[in-house]
Amino acid sequence: MSCVMHRYLGRELLRYWLAFTLVLWLVLLAARFSLYLGQAASGRIPADTVLWLLGLKSVGIFVFLLPLTLFLALLWLLGRLNHDSEALALAASGVGPWQWYRAFAAPALLVALLVAVLSAWLVPQTAAQGYHLRAAAEQRLDASALAPGHFNFLRGGKWTVYARRTGTAPGSLEGIFIHVDRPSRPQVLVAQRASVETDKNGRYLVLGEGYQYDGRAGQSDYRRLHFKDYRIRLDPSHITVPDKQDAVPTPALIGDSSPAARAELAMRVARPVSVLVLALIAVPLARYRPAASRYTPLWLGLLLFAVYFNLLGVGHLWIEQGRLPAALGLWWVHAVVLALAAVVVFLHRRFAP
Structure with missing residues (x-):
C-alpha cells in the first residue's frame, strides 16, 4: 500500500x-x-x-x-x-x-x-x-447550597438541613431546621433566620433567634437552650477523603x-x-x-x-x-x-x- x-x-x-x-x-x-x-x-x-x-x-x-x-x-x-x-x-x-x-x-x-x-x-x-x-x-455547610422547601443532606449525610424559604436579604434563609446526627447526643437547631458571614477566621453560618436541643427527649441530660445568635463554622478544619x-x-x-x-x-x-x-x-x-x-x-x-x-x-x-x-x-x-x-x-x- x-x-x-x-x-x-x-x-x-x-x-x-x-x-x-x-x-x-x-x-x-x-x-x-x-x-x-x-x-x-x-x-x-x-x-x-x-x-x-x-x-x-x-x-x-x-x-x-x-x-x-x-x-x-x-x-x-x-x-x-x-x-x-x-x-x-x-x-x-x-x-x-x-x-x-x-x-x-x-x-x-x-x-x-x-x-x-x-x-x-x-x-x-x-x-x-x-x-x-x-x-x-x-462537609461544607453553605447557605448557597441549600434548596428551600427540601431536606438537604450535608457533611456526608450527618447533617439534615431544612430551610422554609429564602430571606429578603441576599443569601439569607428563613425558617431553619438543622439535625446533627451524633451517636451519643443528637443535636437539633431551630432558628428564624440564617445568613453567611465572613471574618478573618473564616466563614460562618449565623443563625438568629432560635433554640438548640441537645440529647434525646425524656432523658435526664436533655437540654433546651435559647439563643439570639449561633455561629457554625463553614470551613471544615479536617476533610475526610x-x-x-x-x-x-x-x-x-x-x-x-x-x-x-x-x-x-x-x-x-x-x-x-x-x-x-x-x-x-x-x-x-x-x-x-x-x-x-x-x-x-x-x-x-x-x-x-x-x-x-x-x-x-x-x-x-x-x-x-x-x-x-x-x-x-x-x-x-x-x-x-x-x-x-x-x-x-x-x-x-x-x-x-
Missing part, C-alpha cells in the same frame, strides 16, 4: 475518531452535568463546585471513551470503504489484510500510548482532586501487594491493551458481504465492546475479592474477547446473505 493511501486512510480515520470522541464525550458530560445539578439542587454539594467536579470527571470519561471511539471510527471507515467498493478495488490491486493492519498500526499505537499515559498519570491525579473537592463540598484505589498514584500501586491495588493496576494496564485488541478485531469484523447492511458490523462491534468491558469489570472485581490470582491479571479477558470475535466473524461470513 502506497504512502498516499496510508495518509488518506490515516486522515479519514482521524476525522471519524475526532467526531465520535467529541459527540460521545459531550453526551456523557451532559449526563454527568445533569447529575451534579440535581445534587446541587438537593443541597448535597454547593452549586459553585459543579463545574469543578465536571472538569475533573471529564478526564476519566475521555480516557474511557478513547478505545471505544477508535473502534467505532475503524468500523465506520472500513464499512464506508466496503460500501463504496473502495476496499474491493484495493483488494483487486493486491492489498491484503496485513496491509490494512500496517495502515492502522500507527494510529492504534498512538491512541494506546495516550491511554496508557493518561491512565497511569493524569486520571489518578484528577480522581484524587475530585474526591477531595467532593469531600470538602459535602475516601480511600479510593483509582486515585492512588501508579508507583504506589506497584509497591502495594493488596488485592485491591493489584486489581486497579491490572485495569490500568488493560485499558491501553484494549485499544490494540479492538483495532485488531475491527479489520475482519468490518468485512461483510454486499447484500448485508453496512451497519451490521457496527452493531456487532458495539455488542462486542459491551461484552469486553463488562468482562474487564468482572475480572477487576474478582481480583479485588481474591477470587483470581493477581499474577493472571486481566489478560484472560483479552484472550476471551479475541476468541469470541473470531467466532462472530466466522458466523457472520458463514451465514450472512
